[in-house]
Amino acid sequence: MPSIFRRALGPDFDRLQPELQRRFSLSSRDNLAELGTGVMTSMKRGRLAAVPVAIAGRSRRLELPGAATDVRFDLANYAYLDGFGRETFLYSRRFRFPARVARFDDTMIYSESRTTIVNYLGSHQDIAAELRLSVTDDGGLRMQGGSQRIYLGRVKLALPGALAARAEVIERWDEAANRFTISVEIDSAAGSLFAYRGWFTVNEVPMVPQDIPAGLRPDRERRGD
Structure with a gap:
């Protein structure tokens, strides 16, 4: 089964830089698992970020880091079939601040009905957002947020445009430094939520899906893609 990113991009997948093709072929x-370390050279958070934190937050592995510079972080990517048999890409991050570690996890699936990737945030998948993928002129991967919804128990609520977040994530390969770069900008009609940029390196290690470390897969899976 091809990766969810290859399915979402179609023929454009082959326009990605070779290192990105390998990374997002998982x-x-x-x-295999992809384990990485790096540094967020710049991290910012707006006051409005308190809204999603109130919905999920630390107990749901959905922490928005505060403003800082040169923050070391770890990332881990795993691919597996979820409880509904869907190809799933798990993206786990740990931002290592002096006083604490902030965790931010999300899981992505390819939605047949929406013909794009749906990203579920946090350990209970309380927030879901469409991701529209494209390839930058220099072969980077751009992911932009589309329609969004939140789950309150069994109730699913679509977020109107005025409340929805506008997201853009770009990953590139820095050939001169032999490492990946990432930039993330999240805002809304009412103002900034958070942003960060930095670099990281990744190693592939053998790992069958059954051996994904405990506490990383979502505690709850949503079928409403």
């Missing part, structure tokens, strides 16, 4: 059949 699927459940590969029996």
Whole structure:
């Protein structure tokens, strides 16, 4: 089964830089994990970020880091089939501040009905957002947020445009430094939520989906893609 990113991009996948093609080819059949470390050189958070934190926050592995510079972080990517048999890409981050570690996890699936990736945030998948993928002129991967919804128990609520977040994530390969770069900007019609940029390196390690470390897969899975 191809990766969810190859399915979402179609022929454009081959326009990605080779290092990005390898990174985002990961699927459940590969029996690999991608483990990385890096530095967020700049991190910012707006006052409005308190809204999503109130919805989820630390107890749901959905912490928005505060303003800081040169923050070391770890990332881990795993591919597996979720409880509904969907190819799933898990993206786990740990931002290492002096006094604490902030965790931010999300899981992505390819939605047949929406013909794009749906990103579920946090350990209970309380927030879901469409991701529209494209390739930058220099072969980077751009992910932009689309329609969004929140789950309150079994109730699903679509977020109107005035409340929805506008997101853009770009990953590139820095050939001169031999590492990946990332930039994230999240805002809304009412103002900034958070942003960060930095760099990281990644190693592939053998790992079957059954051996994904405990506490990383979502505690709850949503079928409403």
